[in-house]
Every structure is written in structure tokens, then in C-alpha cells.
Amino acid sequence: MSETALYLAIQDVAAQYPQRRSAVLPALRLAQEAHGGWLPAEAFRAVADALELTPAYCKSVASFYDMFQLAPVGTHMIEVCTNISCALVGAQATLEAFESELGIRAGETTPDGAFTLRTIECLGGCGWGTVVSCDHRYKQHVKPADVPALIEELRHAEH
Amino acid sequence: MPSTEFEQIVLAGADDHDLTKLSEYEKVGGYQSLRKALGMERQAVLDELITASVRGRGGAGFPSGRKASFVPKPEQTTKPIYLTINADESEPGTFKDREIMARVPHRLIEGALITAYTIGSNAVFIYIRGEYLTEYEIVKAALDEARDRGLVGANIAGSSWNCTIVLHRGAGAYICGEETALLESLEGKRGQPRSKPPFPAIAGLYAAPTLINNVETIATVPAVIARGGAWYATLGVENANGTRVFSLSGNVVNGGNYELPLGTSLREVIYDIGGGIPNGRTLKAIIPGGSSTPILRADQIDTALDYDSVAAGGSMLGSGGIIAIDDRACMVQVALRVASFYQHESCGKCTPCREGTRWLVSLITKIEAGQGSNADLDLLVDVCGRIMGRSLCPLGDAAAMPISSYVERFREEFQAHIDQGCCPYGDQSSLDGILGPVQQAARMHRQLAVIA
Numbered sequence A: 001m002s003e004t005a006l007y008l009a010i011q012d013v014a015a016q017y018p019q020r021r022s023a024v025l026p027a028l029r030l031a032q033e034a035h036g037g038w039l040p041a042e043a044f045r046a047v048a049d050a051l052e053l054t055p056a057y058c059k060s061v062a063s064f065y066d067m068f069q070l071a072p073v074g075t076h077m078i079e080v081c082t083n084i085s086c087a088l089v090g091a092q093a094t095l096e097a098f099e100s101e102l103g104i105r106a107g108e109t110t111p112d113g114a115f116t117l118r119t120i121e122c123l124g125g126c127g128w129g130t131v132v133s134c135d136h137r138y139k140q141h142v143k144p145a146d147v148p149a150l151i152e153e154l155r156h157a158e159h
Numbered sequence B: 001m002p003s004t005e006f007e008q009i010v011l012a013g014a015d016d017h018d019l020t021k022l023s024e025y026e027k028v029g030g031y032q033s034l035r036k037a038l039g040m041e042r043q044a045v046l047d048e049l050i051t052a053s054v055r056g057r058g059g060a061g062f063p064s065g066r067k068a069s070f071v072p073k074p075e076q077t078t079k080p081i082y083l084t085i086n087a088d089e090s091e092p093g094t095f096k097d098r099e100i101m102a103r104v105p106h107r108l109i110e111g112a113l114i115t116a117y118t119i120g121s122n123a124v125f126i127y128i129r130g131e132y133l134t135e136y137e138i139v140k141a142a143l144d145e146a147r148d149r150g151l152v153g154a155n156i157a158g159s160s161w162n163c164t165i166v167l168h169r170g171a172g173a174y175i176c177g178e179e180t181a182l183l184e185s186l187e188g189k190r191g192q193p194r195s196k197p198p199f200p201a202i203a204g205l206y207a208a209p210t211l212i213n214n215v216e217t218i219a220t221v222p223a224v225i226a227r228g229g230a231w232y233a234t235l236g237v238e239n240a241n242g243t244r245v246f247s248l249s250g251n252v253v254n255g256g257n258y259e260l261p262l263g264t265s266l267r268e269v270i271y272d273i274g275g276g277i278p279n280g281r282t283l284k285a286i287i288p289g290g291s292s293t294p295i296l297r298a299d300q301i302d303t304a305l306d307y308d309s310v311a312a313g314g315s316m317l318g319s320g321g322i323i324a325i326d327d328r329a330c331m332v333q334v335a336l337r338v339a340s341f342y343q344h345e346s347c348g349k350c351t352p353c354r355e356g357t358r359w360l361v362s363l364i365t366k367i368e369a370g371q372g373s374n375a376d377l378d379l380l381v382d383v384c385g386r387i388m389g390r391s392l393c394p395l396g397d398a399a400a401m402p403i404s405s406y407v408e409r410f411r412e413e414f415q416a417h418i419d420q421g422c423c424p425y426g427d428q429s430s431l432d433g434i435l436g437p438v439q440q441a442a443r444m445h446r447q448l449a450v451i452a
């Protein structure tokens, strides 16, 4: 997405709200998508400019929310819920299967930049644990044995 | 799948029809309640809601009709009136609103429109949690369909009434489910709670009168209007009218969402519907209403799921998220996992919660590792007391209440860690080594410090 397209997309979203500042979250999301999944300095400048705010303000808002990335991330994001219900049915074993299959630890990105793996708090699928969010699509009942196939699936997914 | 022995209200028809489609929803009477309401005086609709006395399904359980009556009438205010729907569902153990949005999105939209009409609002905001991408797409598609059919926007259903609905996505912050934090977030700010009063009904979104309701609360409204508040009030038990969509998870055979009358017992939910505890294990404890509610011991299995009975058992009905815990779980590890969540989600605005949640985690970590003393256990209970009732918003209580209940009801397990100098489960607890985002960050920082 070009800078101009991003600017126009943010204007579209902002028009939905009685006050334009309400569009900060959607605007940050658009900017993050336009910048490879994270928010570099120019992304904050773009959002600030489109909504007549300051970059520092936009960054302070972004830093409050877990879904905004302040540092580069892999092409694919794998988030394993380890909250209580998933933990009770074996989330830790599932997480460790991802760690060994990808050769990284939770919180890291593979050297080729393909995958970021992290733990996440309850995703709202607790009855069907372990829940794993792969590029923001939920996989439920994920067991360690399912992990290699899930990674293959992501490798071949378009992004 | 949900039991069919009871009449479903919120999820009605979803087993036999694809209610994400407007045409299918209309086959089960969809949008008839909206048309009926639009032909009634606002006050008459409000009276039905008050008679039904649906207690808020978001957790606090405040009667929704009465809450709607606190919003000033359009003629009493110069400001616009807003309806905000709380679809931020993030309380661990709770996943009912996600199912409602995924399976009956039009019922949510219809309920939102009727409620907006009732309070004289022309603008609805649905704040949906950011992680719910698939559900966002489903609700958005339903909204587009409803808009195309003249059910949202201008001259709704041929009337002279206008109402817009904006679907607003959150971005990953549990605290934004707290109503004033939600409003801050919706205004484009960090999601930090406001002090009350003023209450949102008087000064909410953009300082204008705002009604905030949970997804499930709103999804009951079409049935109340179709069949009357008095009919609805006959469902469930006294002081707990109607049905609830209970979320069942943890060590149970059939996890999932089940819409059941209030007053159903925990035993019926966990054993009759949920199929009991898997692998021949024994039930040890139950969290009855999401991870912020105090824990119950297995011998409280006959507690009825209504507000008063659960309160009499020393807990709360909360969000209706029931978590079954079997005998493999170390209770100190359960405490640690729950405390870690609230530390991660504390917004940091007030001292008791910001400092207290960190203290809880570090004390429980120490005790779990077998390095704690009796003084640490006393301090843990003391810290809970210093958070409770002293925090700016209820998140502080939500963090402290469960922890003090684990110590109170499973003190022998905490004591065993102290006396034996290790976890009595060895590495055999079902939660052994569990890594939450808080521990993940701490571990990375330690690694970096070693490299540096």
C-alpha cells in the first residue's frame, strides 16, 4: 500500500466516527499492515499526519495494545494460548512442540524471518484448547503432534 | 453441542439454520421484534426490558432495563445519546460472546437496534476484541446485509427512524472490556479506566450519555420484545431470570458453550452436559465465572448457577465461564498462572493494582519454587487485602479475589510447598512449567542480560 493509499484509507475509516481521533486504532492497524506487520517511525508519522495528531501520541497509544508490534516480526505470527483452560489441557507441551519444530523459543523470530512465535493470553476458545492463533486465524484442539503440519500449512499460505 | 432439553433464547435456531444469513434469520422470526418495537412508544419498550429484568451478562449482573432507564431521555439532553456494545470478551474461561457473534450475528444487530431505539440513540458502536478476526468478518457481513435491506441506516424498516452501527476493533488489551476503559479506547486513547462518577449513562463516549451492554445481554432483547418481559421473567429462577450461555472448559470431556436456564447446577453442567472429567481423573476444583472469580472446591458441585447461590458458596457467577480443574493441577501453579494474567493486563494507572499484581506474581513464584516461608504466605494474603477495594477499577479486585480464595480453600497445598521446600507434585502437575506472556518477557530479558 502506498503512502497515499494509506492516507486515503485512514480518511475513510475516520469518517465513520463523530470525532476523528477515534480512528487511531484502525489507522494503526492499517499502517501496520502497510509496513510489513510492524510499526516503524514512518508508520507513526503517517497515522499522525492523517489524523492530525502527533507521532508520539500515536506511539504511546500503540504501545498500550498487544496487537501492535513496535519491532519487526516474522512473516507469519504464531500465538499459543497458555492461559488457564489451555494450560490445564497441555498448552505447555504444544508450545514446546512449536519451539522445537521452529528451533526458536517463545518470543523469538526464526533467522529467516518466516515465523514469530509467542505466548498469548486467553484467546476466547477455552473449551477447545489448546488454542493457537496462526496469522490471526484460530486453530483449536492443537496437540504437539499437529504442530509440524500447521507450520507446513503456514509456509505455503499466501501472505 | 448445546442440550436441546431446554428452550434456547440467545442461540435459538442456530442448530438448524445458518443464522449468519439474513434470509435464514427471517425464517425464525428475525427482525420482527424490531418492527414491533418501532411501532411502540419508547417507554413501553423500556418497560418490557425492565419487567424482563435481564441481569447484565458481562459480569457485574446489573439489571439491564434499569440501567437503560438511567440514560437521560432525548428531550432531557442536548447531546447525542450513544449505545456501545461490549464485545471485547477477554476474561479467561469465557468464549460465549464469540459464539453468539459467529452464529447469531443478526440477533445481536436486532437487539442493538431495539435498544438504541429505546434510549433514543441514533449511533451504535460495537467494540469487538481485536483477536476475533473471523467473528469481525461475520458480524461485518451481517451488518452489510442488514444495511442493504434497509434495516440499518436511514428510515429503518420503512420507519422515520435512523440509526448507524459502527463495528470497531480493539487491539489486544483485556482492560478495554472494563466499560470506561472501553470508552477511552473507542475515543482513540490508551485504554485506561476513568474514575466514576460520572457514570457512562450521564457522561460516557465523548462525554455524552452512553449505555454500555454486553453482547449476550443485547442478544436477549429480541426475544423479550417478541414474547414479553413477563414471559422472560418466568425463565430461570428468582433473582436470576432467563438463560445464560455458559462457557465450559478445562478438564472436562465436552468443552463448549451451552445455553441453559439460570439455576442449573454445576453438577449438571460438568457431568450431565459436559460428560465429566476425562481419563478417569477426579474433579478437584471449579472456577465458576471466569478466572477473576473465587474458586470452589469439588464438594461444592451441587451449587446452582444463579447469582445468589454462587455468592452463598463464596464466589460469583461472573461471566459464566466455568473451568473444571482435575487432581493433577498444583493449586499454587494455578494461582501463579491466574496472577500472571492480571499482572500482564494491569493498565498501571493506580498503585494498588500496578504494584500489587507484581507482588502477587513474585510471591507466588517464590512459594511455588519451594523457596517461600510462612511469612511470604502471610504477606501474599496481606497484599491481596491491600489491593481489594482500594483499586481504581475492578481489575484490582479481579486479581486479588481469586488468589486469596486459592490460599483460603487450598492452604494445605501452599503450606506443603513451604514445608517440603519444593512442589509436592514434582514435575507431574498439569501446569508444570507453564509459560505466560509475563514469564516469557522476563525470560528473554534475563537471556539478554547474560549476553550483555
Ligand SMILES: Cc1cc2nc3c(=O)[nH]c(=O)nc-3n(C[C@H](O)[C@H](O)[C@H](O)COP(=O)(O)O)c2cc1C
Binding pocket: B055, B056, B057, B058, B059, B060, B061, B062, B064, B067, B086, B087, B088, B089, B090, B091, B174, B175, B176, B177, B178, B179, B180, B212, B213, B214, B215, B217, B218, B393, B394, B395, B398
Ligand atoms: C477488568 C474488566 C474487564 C471486563 N471485561 C468485560 C468484557 O470483556 N465484556 C463485557 O461485556 N464486560 C466486561 N466487563 C464488565 C463491563 O465493565 C460492564 O460492566 C459490562 O460491559 C456492562 O454490560 P452488561 O450490563 O450488559 O453486563 C469487564 C469489567 C472489568 C472490570
Ligand code: SF4
Binding pocket: B175, B192, B193, B345, B346, B347, B348, B349, B350, B351, B353, B354, B391, B392, B393, B394, B395, B396, B397
Ligand atoms: S485497578 Fe489496575 S487496571 Fe484498574 S485502573 Fe488501577 S491499575 Fe488500571
Ligand code: FES
Binding pocket: A081, A082, A083, A084, A085, A086, A087, A121, A122, A123, A124, A125, A126, A127, A129, A131, B092, B093, B094
Ligand atoms: S484459556 Fe486458552 S483460549 Fe481461553
